[in-house]
Amino acid sequence: MAEQPIDDWFMREVLPLEPMLTRFLQRNWRNEAEISDLRQEAYARVYEAALRERPQMVKPFLFQITRNLMIDRLRRQSVVSLESVADFDCMNVSDDRPSSEAYVSARQELRLLQAALDDLPPRCRQVVVMRKVEGHSQKDVAKAMGITVETVENQVAKGMRLLAQALDGRRAQVTGQARRYNFFKRSRHVR
Amino acid sequence: MSAEQDEATAAEWLARQDRGLTVEEQGALDTWLSQSSLNRVAYLRLKAVWQRADRLAALKSPLPSQPPARLRNRTVIAAIAACLLLLAGAGWFTLQHGLAAGQDYATGIGERQAVRLADGTQIELNTNTKLHAEVTKAGRIVTLESGEAYFDVVHDAQRPFTVNAGSKRITDLGTKFSVFRNGDDVRVVVKEGRVQVEQVGQPVASPLVAEQGREVISKGSETLLSSKPDHEINNDLSWRQGMLIFNQETLAEVAEQFNRYNHRHIEVAGNARGIRIGGSFKADNVDVFVTLLHRGFGLSVDQQGDRILVSR
Numbered sequence: 001m002a003e004q005p006i007d008d009w010f011m012r013e014v015l016p017l018e019p020m021l022t023r024f025l026q027r028n029w030r031n032e033a034e035i036s037d038l039r040q041e042a043y044a045r046v047y048e049a050a051l052r053e054r055p056q057m058v059k060p061f062l063f064q065i066t067r068n069l070m071i072d073r074l075r076r077q078s079v080v081s082l083e084s085v086a087d088f089d090c091m092n093v094s095d096d097r098p099s100s101e102a103y104v105s106a107r108q109e110l111r112l113l114q115a116a117l118d119d120l121p122p123r124c125r126q127v128v129v130m131r132k133v134e135g136h137s138q139k140d141v142a143k144a145m146g147i148t149v150e151t152v153e154n155q156v157a158k159g160m161r162l163l164a165q166a167l168d169g170r171r172a173q174v175t176g177q178a179r180r181y182n183f184f185k186r187s188r189h190v191r
Numbered sequence: 192m193s194a195e196q197d198e199a200t201a202a203e204w205l206a207r208q209d210r211g212l213t214v215e216e217q218g219a220l221d222t223w224l225s226q227s228s229l230n231r232v233a234y235l236r237l238k239a240v241w242q243r244a245d246r247l248a249a250l251k252s253p254l255p256s257q258p259p260a261r262l263r264n265r266t267v268i269a270a271i272a273a274c275l276l277l278l279a280g281a282g283w284f285t286l287q288h289g290l291a292a293g294q295d296y297a298t299g300i301g302e303r304q305a306v307r308l309a310d311g312t313q314i315e316l317n318t319n320t321k322l323h324a325e326v327t328k329a330g331r332i333v334t335l336e337s338g339e340a341y342f343d344v345v346h347d348a349q350r351p352f353t354v355n356a357g358s359k360r361i362t363d364l365g366t367k368f369s370v371f372r373n374g375d376d377v378r379v380v381v382k383e384g385r386v387q388v389e390q391v392g393q394p395v396a397s398p399l400v401a402e403q404g405r406e407v408i409s410k411g412s413e414t415l416l417s418s419k420p421d422h423e424i425n426n427d428l429s430w431r432q433g434m435l436i437f438n439q440e441t442l443a444e445v446a447e448q449f450n451r452y453n454h455r456h457i458e459v460a461g462n463a464r465g466i467r468i469g470g471s472f473k474a475d476n477v478d479v480f481v482t483l484l485h486r487g488f489g490l491s492v493d494q495q496g497d498r499i500l501v502s503r
Contacts, residue, residue: 003224003231010232011239018236036194043232071486106246113247131209132247138210149210157206161198164240 006050013058014046019169021062026171029070035170038073042066116166120159127155128163197233205237293325298338301452301475303433311345312352317371317430318452318474339371341431346384355391359409362387364400369428379407380419380427388414435474442466442484446501453477460502463490 021042025035045065046055055061120128130141131152138156142149204220212220224231296316298304304316309326316322320338325331328350333342335356344352344363352363356372359379366384370377379388381401388407389398401407401416404424408415419427426436435448443464446457452474466488472480481499484490493500 007231007235010235011242015236015239036198040194040197040229040233040236043236044228047228047232047235075487109243110246110249113244114250117244117247128244129247132244133250135248153206153210156209157199157202160205160237160241160244161202163244164198164237167240167243 003051006047006054009050009054010043010047014043014062017059017062019167020059021066022169023171024063024066038066038069042069045069112167113163116163119166120162124155124159124162127152128159131156194229194233197229198237201230201234201237204234205241209241293323293327295321295323297321300454303430310347310350313343315341315431317341335370335372337372339369339430341367341369341428343367358391358411360389360391362389366403375411377407377409380424381405381407382424382428429471430474433474434471436471438469439467440469442468442501449474449477449480455497455499457481457499457501460500463488463501463503466490 018039021039022035025038026032029035029038042062042065046062049055049061049065117125117128126145127141130136130144131138136144138149138152142152145152200223204223207216208220224234296304296306296314298316298318298320300319302316302318306314306316306324308314308324308331310331312331314322314324314333317339320340321336322338322340323334323336325333330350331347331352333340333352333354335354340354342352342354342363344366346352346363346365354361354363354370356370356377357375359377361368361370361379364385364387366386367382368384368386369380369382371379379386379401381403383403385400385402387398387400388409390412399407399414399416404418404421406417406419406424406427408417423438426438429436435445435452437445437448440448441464442459445468446459449472450456455477457477457480477499481492481501484501485492490501490503493502
């Protein structure tokens with residue numbers, strides 16, 4: 001596949017920045033429910049740009065794209081979170097030093113994964129443990145647990161989504177009271 | 192398609208891949224991936240996580256399990272606590288410095304200062320403000336020469352507290368309030384309690400008394416008393432936190448506010464002056480504000496030394 005090198009690059013260089021990116025979005029985007037959408041769209045833009053030319057400095061590039069995306073969305077809304085716009089300009093992401101949070105040590109990585117694994121629902125956890133820790137095939141897992149292969153497959157799908165969610169760096173949601181809600185309003189009749 | 196739906200589809204594909212794909216399935220997956228970059232990145236993201244999970248194999252040998260996030264949270268809390276202590280220390284230092292009676296206080300553009308008078312009354316000076324405070328046994332008199340200040344007055348019936356601002360005299364009747372003066376224009380906002388506002392040298396039979404939640408605006412000899420909801424009062428006083436909060440003010444008015452706090456002045460031309468602005472900004476961060484005008488409203492911004500020209 002022609003995309004293979006870009007796919008590898010994306011997984012190696014872009015995706016490790018996810019916890020940082022997610023927290024950036026969380027700080028700057030009021031609507032928690034839209035964060036996954038924004039993140040995915042930012043990824044897609046980075047990916048498409050990389051198909052044409054791979055960016056030299058990945059982190060600033062990703063954050064710049066995310067900022068532009070947020071601004072595009074803000075412009076389309078009549079109500080705009082202002083802290084956002086202020087904050088993303090204050091945030092200094094112009095240096096491309098590998099950030100300590102993006103590159104965790106093997107030991108930390110294992111702890112993160114283990115914590116994520118421990119949070120899975122029991123059956124899902126068991127499937128993932130048998131598949132990933134013990135290295136059994138889906139078929140063997142099904143046999144050992146006395147469930148169908150389809151069920152194993154479903155649990156694998158569920159497991160990877162839950163792991164991804166646990167590892168995306170999102171902080172526990174603060175209560176509405178604690179967050180500042182200030183809006184940048186664009187008057188409808190002014191154009 | 193939302194990220195969530197794409198992610199669900201991607202997870203199904205990866206789970207199938209995890210057990211082994213048939214040739215037809217591989218073809219279908221390739222088609223799905225090439226349909227949209229959104230599909231592809233959703234797929235790659237889960238694929239990366241699933242690959243990362245291979246490291247869990249290390250758990251086969253016993254490993255000390257530790258709760259991961261706790262420590263980091265505690266560090267953050269400690270850092271916040273340290274910052275608060277520093278702030279408290281800085282505040283205390285400022286307060287200690289203003290103890291003498293009969294003294295001048297001034298802030299430059301963009302500065303703020305908190306002072307405490309000998310009677311315990313606290314005054315916060317906003318940007319570009321000059322005032323003189325005199326505390327004697329007979330009374331307490333503050334003369335606001337220019338700018339804006341917030342007063343949290345320790346009430347003392349024996350020693351009235353008055354603020355002279357141009358042709359206006361504001362007498363405290365047990366309260367927290369702010370006074371803004373620009374020449375002879377005076378604006379008083381009452382946060383708590385009551386104040387009396389009168390024209391200097393013109394004792395009136397019934398002086399104007401403004402209560403909590405009221406604003407007195409006087410231009411020359413005209414005086415207007417109006418009521419304001421709490422949140423608007425708080426917005427008016429947001430400068431005490433270094434913020435400017437606007438609610439549908441025109442860009443011309445907003446620029447004027449920013450210009451009080453910054454050496455570089457925003458000048459808005461033409462019909463851009465009428466654009467309505469809401470939101471909260473750091474008073475000293477004029478760059479962010481004009482960047483926003485440019486990006487958010489498509490206004491053109493032209494920086495010329497200390498002038499920032501904004502137009503459509």
